[in-house]
Amino acid sequence: MSELIKHKQSSESKCVQTSCPYCGVGCGVDITVEQGKAVKLSGTPEHPANFGRLCVKGTNLLATNHHQGRLLHPVVNGEQTSWEKAIETVAARFSQIIKEHGPDAVAFYGSGQLLTEDYYVANKLMKGYIGSANIDTNSRLCMSSAVSGYKRAFGEDLVPCSYQDLENTDLILLTGSNAAWTHPVLFQRMEKAKAVNPKLQIFAIDPRRTASAELADFHLPIKPGTDAALFNGLLNFLADNRGLDQAYIDQYTNNFSACLDQAGQWTLTKTADYCNISKSSLKRLYQAFLTNKRVINFFSQGINQSSSGADKCNAIINCHLASGKIGKPGCGPFSITGQPNAMGGREVGGLSNLLAAHMDIDNPEHRALVQNFWQSPTIASAPGYKATDLFDKMNQGKVKAVWIMATNPAVSLPDRAKVEQALANCDFVVVSDCVASNDTLAFAEVKLPASSWSEKNGTVTNSERRISRQRGLLTPPGEALDDWQIISRVAKAMGFDQGFNYSGPAEIFDEHARLTACNNNGDRALDLSGLTGLTTDEYDRLKPVQWPVNTKYPLGCARILADGSFFTDNRKANFIAISPATPKLACSAGYPFSLTSGRLRDQWHTMTRTGKANILAEHTKAPEVTLNPADAQSLGVAEGEMVKVSNETGAVFLQAKLSDDVGVKQLFVPIHWNREFASSATANQLFAAIVDPVSGQPEFKQAPVQVEKTAIKQYALIYSPRSLKNFTAGLPGHCHWIQHQGVQGPVYHCYFEQEVADLAGQLKQHINRAIKDSTSQDPRPDNSWLSHQSEHNSRLIALAEQGFNAFVFISDKPIKLNDSWLNELLENKETDAEQINALLLAKAPKNKGRKICSCFSIYEQDIVAAIENDGISSVDALGATLKCGTNCGSCKTELSSLLREHQAREGESEEQQAIVHTFIPSDEPEEVIT
The missing domain is CATH 3.40.50.740 (Rossmann fold)
Structure with a gap:
């Protein structure tokens, strides 16, 4: 057997405890393995990071774990x-x-x-x-600004807080963090903490209203890039209102006077104007920080991904040092990591x-x-x-x-x-x-x-x-x-023979642990001396533990800096004087929109893993750009239409999503799509390589862009239960395409800027070739095609000896056919005559809208109907009726948002309500074939 550690296969069932490979929460996962296959998954009840909770991505890990698309050989x-x-x-x-x-x-x-x-x-x-x-x-792209901020202030890259602090605090500032979608398990811990302690206040500080704002008592939609000024203003407010812990400052810190001198100019009025929020809202935030003894500032990419991200981090840390709200239960600056092992x-x-x-x-x-x-x-x-x-x-x-x-x-x-x-x-x-x-x-x-x-x-x-x-x-x-x-x-x-003769990961970990302990007399917080010398069996049985792990903390340490001792030369923390800076590229007449980027609830990074699972695609199937309805109206853009977003760096083509969650002249795009899943939707090509000079982290939260409506002549939807190898290569008519995973195979949405003669014939050829390329070892004969033509659209079905091969819907109008219906219709591989007729006629039910609850397949229309018809007025009641939100909990904020929208609409006219909540039906057939 090679140097690989092979696992003996057994007919017996066994449970293996491992960790989730998604975000930095680090959830424990229990996986049942039978005959060499993972057959069941659940959260580890005793893991301190999640106590059994999993988000929708973690819950569906096994759906992404197949070998299709794997690189198998050098x-x-x-x-x-x-x-x-x-x-x-x-x-x-x-x-x-x-x-x-x-x-x-x-x-x-x-x-x-x-x-x-x-x-x-x-x-x-x-x-x-x-x-x-x-x-x-x-x-470097997600955490280096926080690293730089911690090193400048504390002398070492260390997060002083613990997840328990989220449950033992009086005030949480969600600063540039949409934890409801990016770190759902921690967000659920915040939800529970707020339910247990109704006095717990939460402020969401973010230019757009994210799902996380549903839990917040207050949302402060500050102008993009103004975070450092906001926290300079807070420091000045604390100084003016007896909010400083002078004893802590004198005993444990350096450079406070210079820092306060820089912050002193940021009065309440100037800061409110600079951040483009009301003075009363800002004062409410500052007063909450002043009066609450236990405060957590939970910050993420909205702070880090900036050309002045390190300064923003230090502006946050300055406030905690000045008020002594650090190293104590429920206190501290808490940067949340984006990756499982950053x-x-x-x-x-x-x-x-x-x-x-x-x-x-x-x-x-x-x-x-x-x-x-x-x-x-x-x-x-x-x-x-x-x-x-x-x-x-x-x-x-x-x-x-x-x-x-x-x-x-x-x-x-x-x-x-x-x-x-x-x-x-x-x-x-x-x-x-x-x-x-x-x-x-x-x-x-x-x-x-x-x-x-x-x-x-x-x-x-x-x-x-x-x-x-x-x-x-x-x-x-x-x-x-x-x-x-x-x-x-x-x-x-x-030729490096001596340093790399490892027998397994336990030996590498031991070397790493011994290096952290080497000549470490308390000079470095990272000390794993208590984990040195583990045998392979002890390493295999290692329980989750927080560093440092040493003689002082043999069982690990939940909270660093409790003794006021830092890791600088004189063991005192450094205040960093901050001069707030605006984004390097400003909006202009040519590029009037400010673009920001971020993650979606059910997708991860570039979708290498999550893109394999149909259940995760159902929440958001296409790359979208969210814009304010007022901007959409001025551009003549309707919901779902294709728009071009561009600047000097690049251009993308995205579906328009209208929402007042973003301000006027602000846009949001998700980061996930790439050329494996869309022809031209890579968000980061719109961001110039502008980085923080200290951390090197790119400015991914602000870019000036323009938006244009894209005229589309023809539309096509292609569904196949089979792999369609290289299907998108050479599509005609300047085609923009989007692909996502269906229950059995890929679903393609194609948008043609130019009218294509005999588009149906060309797509037939493409599909025939793609199926043959995908089964080259067992060539298939050409498909037999059935078709139905109506005034505005064509429906085609490919059949072969092995069964149903493809469904094609072509139209000169936007296709409103709900492809979720196709998944449901074709879940059984044996396609009968009734199903074929339904496909030809496209007799689909009305579009149910976006899938809100992935765990129980509950769609937006189902939820709205329950709210409007059954008088449901709470998230818990929706869960009791429809089960949504009762499993992983990832959809709770969207349930709350739908409830809030309904409550806001109760006083509107019926005509207004119809405009807001119209669910687009599928195209009905113009004639019936018997």
């Missing part, structure tokens, strides 16, 4: 090859480039999807053996400006300590290239080889066109991934098959510093290997 120059050949190719090319151009001519780009053990080995190879710090990670990656030096074990690359003593511990031939002596800089250097030819692991930078980095150019210009691109196709893999000379979450074995660290085991419960398919194994093989092939 590929070099488009040809499947052996591991030996692939490893030899990577090692030889990297070694050659280093020899000819030096170590800084190569780079690694990692991911918060990697486990700590994977990250550790990659960082060790790059910084200690190759001798370059050119290893960065997509955590924190674990930082612990082992995954960012280009860090060394392992929270040591600093600029510190000669730290460099010597790490090199001596590793016994490595060299050590990186200066920070490497941060993410956007790295791709700039690739474009310039200074970085000639890059190894990308478990991430998709062609989609996630700003200015897509420049990233694609950099990948195309790079001499040698290696990608390790678990999928066979994505936007970045298209540029790879070498593709290396990596294990996925249910196969990987190691540890992750969540947002509250809690280390949990991710246990491999299934055997990786094909020839896939764990990332640490791939990296170790390449290292040894490069």
